[in-house]
Amino acid sequence: MKKLSCTTESVHKTEIYIQKGLRDHLFELDSLFKKYRTIVIITDENVAGYYLKGIVKQFASFGGTVRQIVLEPGEPTKNLGQAEEIYYKLAEFGVTRADAIVALGGGVIGDLAGFCAATYMRGIDLYQIPTSLIAMSDSAVGDKTGVDLDIGKNMVGAFYPAEAVFVDPVFLQTLDDRFFIDGMAEVIKYGCIASGKLFVRLTGYQYQEDLLDDMDSVIAKCLQIKRNVVEEDERESGIRRILNFGHTIGHVIENYFGYGTYTHGEAVAIGMYNITRMSVREGITSEEDLANLGQILDTYGLPRELPEMDLDRVNAILQNDKKFEGDVLNLCVMPQIGTAEIVRVHKNMAIELFQAE
Numbered sequence: 001m002k003k004l005s006c007t008t009e010s011v012h013k014t015e016i017y018i019q020k021g022l023r024d025h026l027f028e029l030d031s032l033f034k035k036y037r038t039i040v041i042i043t044d045e046n047v048a049g050y051y052l053k054g055i056v057k058q059f060a061s062f063g064g065t066v067r068q069i070v071l072e073p074g075e076p077t078k079n080l081g082q083a084e085e086i087y088y089k090l091a092e093f094g095v096t097r098a099d100a101i102v103a104l105g106g107g108v109i110g111d112l113a114g115f116c117a118a119t120y121m122r123g124i125d126l127y128q129i130p131t132s133l134i135a136m137s138d139s140a141v142g143d144k145t146g147v148d149l150d151i152g153k154n155m156v157g158a159f160y161p162a163e164a165v166f167v168d169p170v171f172l173q174t175l176d177d178r179f180f181i182d183g184m185a186e187v188i189k190y191g192c193i194a195s196g197k198l199f200v201r202l203t204g205y206q207y208q209e210d211l212l213d214d215m216d217s218v219i220a221k222c223l224q225i226k227r228n229v230v231e232e233d234e235r236e237s238g239i240r241r242i243l244n245f246g247h248t249i250g251h252v253i254e255n256y257f258g259y260g261t262y263t264h265g266e267a268v269a270i271g272m273y274n275i276t277r278m279s280v281r282e283g284i285t286s287e288e289d290l291a292n293l294g295q296i297l298d299t300y301g302l303p304r305e306l307p308e309m310d311l312d313r314v315n316a317i318l319q320n321d322k323k324f325e326g327d328v329l330n331l332c333v334m335p336q337i338g339t340a341e342i343v344r345v346h347k348n349m350a351i352e353l354f355q356a357e
């Protein structure tokens, strides 16, 4: 037998910059960007209306060609057909492996543009400029890219690190209220799974303006937690599963009602509350912590009651969850606010998550 080993250069450093007003100072980052002949900015119509012109101008100052791809907003855009259209556009623009994609938008744009960056010519450089709270506090960091299939959320994708992520909370000033609240579900998730202090802090804001004022440090806390988890387990074979608190139920709801009917955050909020209801029944979590979780979801205007669903259809969707290991589903529960634990549930029992007590 001949034996070879192949060690690849898979360790990658993503720089994460968090600063109010950063979006007006991108032109100062010439050391990062002047090496690209072409930079393609992928965004959606809503974000383009507010910001594209200003951002293009700054990227143009690096001397290369700046191209734009503007997509319809919303989760239904995150599909393989759309990715294929993007590949053809990139080819038409003459994009090579020496060029870069900038994802300017929320979670949908970040996941889709990231997936195209990961797969076009087997990978070109990617930068993320998140403009929604969900993307700033969660999805733009951690290397997950992907698209939805009819049978499940994020079913096709790649772990693909960005070169850098630029977080500017000032973008949130133009974010629709429903999507601000949507992002708060992920922020609350970080309090639930890893920081009781963050959870308590989030209960203390009287007005949205106060929270917005503090947003750079709230986001920094979420991303610090996420960074620590992802550094330990990028490919989700262990601790990274805690980031999926509320997501097994959440992904089923998003898929069941059609992507975009419930926002991701709304579905995750229902998921966090109902998995916790189950863990109270199992004696893992106290009634008091469930009540505190319910209270904070109410305060931020997030839903928590399971909508009525046909259990056979639910079960069919549930079986495509990515947290299955063979017949066993790994579920994140919250023993106490600020802590997380993975419990293993057989696939025949998983449907109980959706059953009234």
Ligand SMILES: O=C(O)C(=O)C[C@@H](O)[C@H](O)[C@H](O)COP(=O)(O)O
Pocket: 138, 139, 142, 144, 153, 154, 186, 236, 240, 243, 244, 247, 322
């Ligand atoms: O980054 C992660 O890992 C997360 O679980 C964060 C989630 O908030 C995010 O929605 C993620 O995209 C879900 O991942 P998936 O693998 O369950 O599709």
Ligand SMILES: [Zn+2]
Pocket: 138, 186, 247, 264, 268
């Ligand atoms: Zn999520």
